[in-house]
Amino acid sequence: MNIHEYQAKELFANFGVAVAKGAAAKDVSEFEAAVASLNGSHVVVKSQIHAGGRGKGVFKDGFKGGVHYAKREEAVEIAKKMFGNILVTKQTGEAGKEVKTIYFTEGCDIAKEYYLSIVMDRASGKDVVIASCEGGMEIEKVAEETPEKIKKVFINPETGIQPYQIRELAFFLGFGEKELQKKFAALIKGLYKLYASKDCSLVEVNPLILTPQNDIIALDAKVSFDDNALFRHPDILEYRDLSEENPLEIEAKKFELNYIKLDGNIACMVNGAGLAMATMDIIKYYGGDPANFLDVGGGATEEAITAAFKILLSDENTKGILINIFGGIMRCDVIAAGVVAAVKNVGGLKIPLVVRLEGTNVEQGNKILAESGIDITTASDLDDAAQKIVKIVSK
Amino acid sequence: MSVLINKDTRVVVSGLTGKTGTFHADQCMRYGTKIVGGVTPGKGGMMYSGNDKVQFERPVPVFDTIADSVSKEGANACVIFVPPPFAADSILEAIDAGVETIICITEGIPVRDMAIVRARLNETGCKSRLIGPNCPGVITPGECKIGIMPAKIHRPGTVGIVSKSGTLTYEAAFQVSNLGYGQSTTIGIGGDPINGTSMLEAVQMFNADPQTEAIIMIGEIGGNNEQIAAQWLKDNCKKPVAAFIAGTTAPKGRRMGHAGAIVTGKSGSAAEKIATLKDCGIEVAPTPAQIGKTLLKVWGK
Numbered sequence: 062m063n064i065h066e067y068q069a070k071e072l073f074a075n076f077g078v079a080v081a082k083g084a085a086a087k088d089v090s091e092f093e094a095a096v097a098s099l100n101g102s103h104v105v106v107k108s109q110i111h112a113g114g115r116g117k118g119v120f121k122d123g124f125k126g127g128v129h130y131a132k133r134e135e136a137v138e139i140a141k142k143m144f145g146n147i148l149v150t151k152q153t154g155e156a157g158k159e160v161k162t163i164y165f166t167e168g169c170d171i172a173k174e175y176y177l178s179i180v181m182d183r184a185s186g187k188d189v190v191i192a193s194c195e196g197g198m199e200i201e202k203v204a205e206e207t208p209e210k211i212k213k214v215f216i217n218p219e220t221g222i223q224p225y226q227i228r229e230l231a232f233f234l235g236f237g238e239k240e241l242q243k244k245f246a247a248l249i250k251g252l253y254k255l256y257a258s259k260d261c262s263l264v265e266v267n268p269l270i271l272t273p274q275n276d277i278i279a280l281d282a283k284v285s286f287d288d289n290a291l292f293r294h295p296d297i298l299e300y301r302d303l304s305e306e307n308p309l310e311i312e313a314k315k316f317e318l319n320y321i322k323l324d325g326n327i328a329c330m331v332n333g334a335g336l337a338m339a340t341m342d343i344i345k346y347y348g349g350d351p352a353n354f355l356d357v358g359g360g361a362t363e364e365a366i367t368a369a370f371k372i373l374l375s376d377e378n379t380k381g382i383l384i385n386i387f388g389g390i391m392r393c394d395v396i397a398a399g400v401v402a403a404v405k406n407v408g409g410l411k412i413p414l415v416v417r418l419e420g421t422n423v424e425q426g427n428k429i430l431a432e433s434g435i436d437i438t439t440a441s442d443l444d445d446a447a448q449k450i451v452k453i454v455s456k
Numbered sequence: 457m458s459v460l461i462n463k464d465t466r467v468v469v470s471g472l473t474g475k476t477g478t479f480h481a482d483q484c485m486r487y488g489t490k491i492v493g494g495v496t497p498g499k500g501g502m503m504y505s506g507n508d509k510v511q512f513e514r515p516v517p518v519f520d521t522i523a524d525s526v527s528k529e530g531a532n533a534c535v536i537f538v539p540p541p542f543a544a545d546s547i548l549e550a551i552d553a554g555v556e557t558i559i560c561i562t563e564g565i566p567v568r569d570m571a572i573v574r575a576r577l578n579e580t581g582c583k584s585r586l587i588g589p590n591c592p593g594v595i596t597p598g599e600c601k602i603g604i605m606p607a608k609i610h611r612p613g614t615v616g617i618v619s620k621s622g623t624l625t626y627e628a629a630f631q632v633s634n635l636g637y638g639q640s641t642t643i644g645i646g647g648d649p650i651n652g653t654s655m656l657e658a659v660q661m662f663n664a665d666p667q668t669e670a671i672i673m674i675g676e677i678g679g680n681n682e683q684i685a686a687q688w689l690k691d692n693c694k695k696p697v698a699a700f701i702a703g704t705t706a707p708k709g710r711r712m713g714h715a716g717a718i719v720t721g722k723s724g725s726a727a728e729k730i731a732t733l734k735d736c737g738i739e740v741a742p743t744p745a746q747i748g749k750t751l752l753k754v755w756g757k
Binding site (some may be wrong): 186219257288292293332333337341354359388 | 564565567568592604605619622624630674680700702711713715717726
């Protein structure tokens with residue numbers, strides 16, 4: 062789960078990480094008060110969306126920049142131009158995202174910028190702190206072009222970050238001087254505590270800045286969480302912004318379905334994540350374009366299958382559906398009954414449907430489909446199924 | 457011979473009396489697996505023979521702790537069906553009880569919990585091997601099935617299969633069986649970012665197993681498990697190997713069902729994996745429907 066920058070900064074502050082003072086506003090009427098609560102001659106006006114590249118983003122009406130450094134008397138006007146507007150960045154795709162919250166922060170003088178993040182390293186199973194003096198840059202680019210400018214410190218999750226590791230990072234970033242070391246230690250300890258205690262999958266500060274007054278401040282904040290651990294963090298769940306998620310994906314989650322919307326026109330329903338990906342791949346391999354990823358899992362009920370089928374039909378791009386089931390725990394007859402119920406529920410099927418069933422209770426499943434009177438093309442194996450749906454849809 | 461499990465493996469089921477545990481323990485027993493006990497804290501001492509939907513062929517003793525099942529019934533394998541919030545605790549309990557092979561089926565365990573488990577597995581002197589979590593389990597056809605895979609599609613034979621994905625494993629095993637061959641052992645290592653047994657460790661076991669003549673490796677986007685295994689195979693393995701990698705069409709930055717299936721930046725993409733595998737001389741099936749045929753081609757059958 063992702064959260065907004067202003068929410069991440071709130072968490073930072075709770076964990077003793079220095080941030081610039083800020084105020085979030087969700088309505089134009091709150092703008093004046095938000096700006097008034099801040100000090101200084103300049104205010105940073107920041108669009109809040111769940112995507113990076115905001116600074117270089119462009120709004121649909123041509124207004125440039127999702128983040129502005131403004132004189133305080135101009136801040137409200139700029140915020141009004143952003144609010145309710147659609148911001149397109151290189152991470153949002155062409156559709157862009159509507160800005161529904163504006164975050165105002167006090168402007169900071171910057172002496173130097175840095176990069177700092179904490180993630181899980183899959184290979185070692187350890188936490189890793191990634192630091193660089195190349196702040197404000199895309200870290201993947203730095204890693205590729207100048208790997209020597211990046212420092213990685215691996216942390217045993219059982220013991221947590223140790224003082225010598227903090228010193229190692231401090232010296233690398235040039236925070237060796239005693240007072241700076243102290244400030245940096247407080248910051249990294251806070252970030253690590255947040256990361257570990259709230260089951261974060263990412264804590265990223267880019268840029269981290271040093272001010273001319275020798276303060277170390279998190280100028281930006283990006284935090285995301287392990288979905289599997291949200292059950293033990295009801296406070297974090299409060300930060301969830303449903304308007305940032307695809308409505309079809311939200312609907313799918315209610316039925317414990319794994320659904321991801323894509324841009325193609327052949328919808329697919331599959332059991333198992335690997336097979337679901339492989340089904341998308343094979344559609345593409347035979348010249349088609351998958352409309353979605355959908356893993357109905359092993360424990361789906363007839364109602365969930367019905368809901369899944371309706372989600373596929375509600376995607377306007379869908380020109381045909383491929384159902385590919387290899388029954389293990391998932392029984393083919395449950396799938397078949399769910400599909401038949403869904404078709405009845407929506408008043409008949411108007412687009413072609415290719416079905417390939419295999420595994421547990423395949424005979425009963427095929428029988429239910431055959432007796433349903435629905436126009437279904439059956440397939441003998443996955444190759445056959447993919448070729449048939451691609452051929453029918455491309456006609 | 458086979459790897460990990462055989463007809464003599466003595467299995468304790470953690471979460472036996474739950475709905476899922478009951479259903480699958482019954483299926484495994486009917487396959488011939490020696491289920492020697494179940495663990496449900498607070499129900500120790502009872503004999504359990506199923507629920508209103510499932511009736512076991514014979515009752516199974518229930519213990520309060522995994523350690524009890526080891527000392528009283530000599531359990532040397534443990535299969536875990538407990539829900540995600542408690543699954544890592546079960547794995548740690550099995551490790552401390554000295555269980556050799558721990559197979560965790562549970563999907564949705566927090567990554568942080570698995571990081572703690574991994575640290576424990578890495579400790580010197582730890583004798584346990586963990587398979588999974590978030591996996592279908594392990595089957596040595598004709599001898600022992602520990603997991604949720606459909607028994608019917610497997611046949612005893614000489615092909616070792618290792619996979620991150622459940623249903624793709626079924627797809628591969630089914631194709632191998634339909635082509636007239638069988639499996640020595642099929643291992644589902646699971647699709648989580650941090651797991652117990654890597655692709656590399658699985659192929660090393662198959663390489664060392666005299667019964668295994670050929671290997672199928674099924675991977676997907678995320679991490680670099682497949683590339684590491686491929687590099688090792690290139691230098692150390694003379695057995696024919698075929699592979700399939702799922703997720704060529706997966707969009708960047710999205711988690712495709714499995715917690716570990718995500719392309720971050722340029723790393724972990726299917727294209728990158730396929731290229732490395734091919735560089736290592738491993739034949740990669742063009743579609744998931746051709747995994748079996750691709751193996752036969754490199755096997756010279």
